[in-house]
Amino acid sequence: MANTWWELEILCEPALEDSIFWRLEDFGSRGTASESKGNSCLVKAYLPSFQTQLLDLAALSLWLRQDALCVGLSTPSLQWHLIDEEDWATSWKQYWHPQEIGDRFLINPAWLPLPESSDRLVIHLDPGVAFGTGNHATTQLCLESLEMRLSSVPQSFVASGGQSEPLVIADIGCGSGILSIGAVLLGAEKVYAVDTDPLAVQSTFSNRALNDISPERLIPAEGSVDMVKRLVSQPVDGIVCNILAHVIIELVPEMSAIAKPSTWAIFSGILLEQSAAVADALEKNGWVVATLWKRKEWCCLNVRRS
Numbered sequence: 001m002a003n004t005w006w007e008l009e010i011l012c013e014p015a016l017e018d019s020i021f022w023r024l025e026d027f028g029s030r031g032t033a034s035e036s037k038g039n040s041c042l043v044k045a046y047l048p049s050f051q052t053q054l055l056d057l058a059a060l061s062l063w064l065r066q067d068a069l070c071v072g073l074s075t076p077s078l079q080w081h082l083i084d085e086e087d088w089a090t091s092w093k094q095y096w097h098p099q100e101i102g103d104r105f106l107i108n109p110a111w112l113p114l115p116e117s118s119d120r121l122v123i124h125l126d127p128g129v130a131f132g133t134g135n136h137a138t139t140q141l142c143l144e145s146l147e148m149r150l151s152s153v154p155q156s157f158v159a160s161g162g163q164s165e166p167l168v169i170a171d172i173g174c175g176s177g178i179l180s181i182g183a184v185l186l187g188a189e190k191v192y193a194v195d196t197d198p199l200a201v202q203s204t205f206s207n208r209a210l211n212d213i214s215p216e217r218l219i220p221a222e223g224s225v226d227m228v229k230r231l232v233s234q235p236v237d238g239i240v241c242n243i244l245a246h247v248i249i250e251l252v253p254e255m256s257a258i259a260k261p262s263t264w265a266i267f268s269g270i271l272l273e274q275s276a277a278v279a280d281a282l283e284k285n286g287w288v289v290a291t292l293w294k295r296k297e298w299c300c301l302n303v304r305r306s
């Protein structure tokens with residue numbers, strides 16, 4: 001039998017878009033897209049049907065109503081129907097276009113030709129069912145932070161295949177591998193990319209191939225900080241981690257085991273109102289928050305060891 005997917009269509013007030021997005025991500029959505037519909041926003045999400053029962057969708061509908069009521073906004077409408085895999089791939093892809101991020105990056109969907117005359121670092125991406133198309137504010141904040149962090153890596157290092165200043169990075173919660181690929185393009189010698197979702201790891205493997213990155217420079221693996229600990233022989237130089245705030249708070253104590261006094265880290269997936277709690281957890285574990293960058297209601301913390 002062909003694989004089928006639930007296509008969810010949620011019509012909401014634009015102010016609810018981000019909270020709906022994260023609710024869907026938590027619920028197991030394998031692709032989310034949004035578009036303006038007059039004064040409203042239409043969010044579409046895709047879930048494999050084997051993973052979700054009708055009852056789950058009814059529960060999701062209730063959560064979305066509650067989330068809206070809590071912030072005094074009108075309740076969103078949720079509709080769902082089944083589509084087959086082929087339609088899913090087409091529906092999802094039509095919303096995704098090349099996108100410039102920061103001063104250096106251009107994210108190019110794998111199925112589109114390269115835009116002409118760009119001097120940007122191109123990340124070719126087919127996220128498949130993983131998170132990380134570059135559309136989300138948190139991914140953008142992480143890529144821009146990497147750009148600032150790694151702009152000092154001499155490009156001669158990139159060209160020479162790594163003769164000077166080797167830089168090893170851990171990408172925790174790699175999704176499509178977008179941040180790992182960005183780090184390699186900026187000159188990192190080696191990136192360990194881990195994710196608890198095996199489909200994300202698979203997606204990072206295929207995006208590594210799509211970007212012609214050698215297996216020695218980008219090492220995807222299923223797991224989390226514990227897996228990086230097993231893979232590395234020495235602490236890493238940098239950590240990038242775009243996961244939800246409560247997961248970051250849980251993982252921070254373990255991260256000390258892969259850090260040294262000069263290690264820096266970039267954390268996102270954090271709502272502005274959660275930043276104090278995350279900063280608190282970081283400081284208790286020997287990190288100092290150097291900068292906080294904001295986009296929409298999200299923030300990104302750039303930290304170093306104290």
Ligand SMILES: C[S@@+](CC[C@H](N)C(=O)[O-])C[C@H]1O[C@@H](n2cnc3c(N)ncnc32)[C@H](O)[C@@H]1O
Nearest residue numbers: 131132139173174175195196197200224242243
């Ligand atoms: C918001 S996505 C980030 C994807 C990509 N790094 C980006 O910036 O667009 C978060 C990813 O973290 C993964 N994840 C969730 N909890 C995790 C954990 N405890 N350890 C490692 N990965 C985790 C999820 O499976 C998901 O792929």
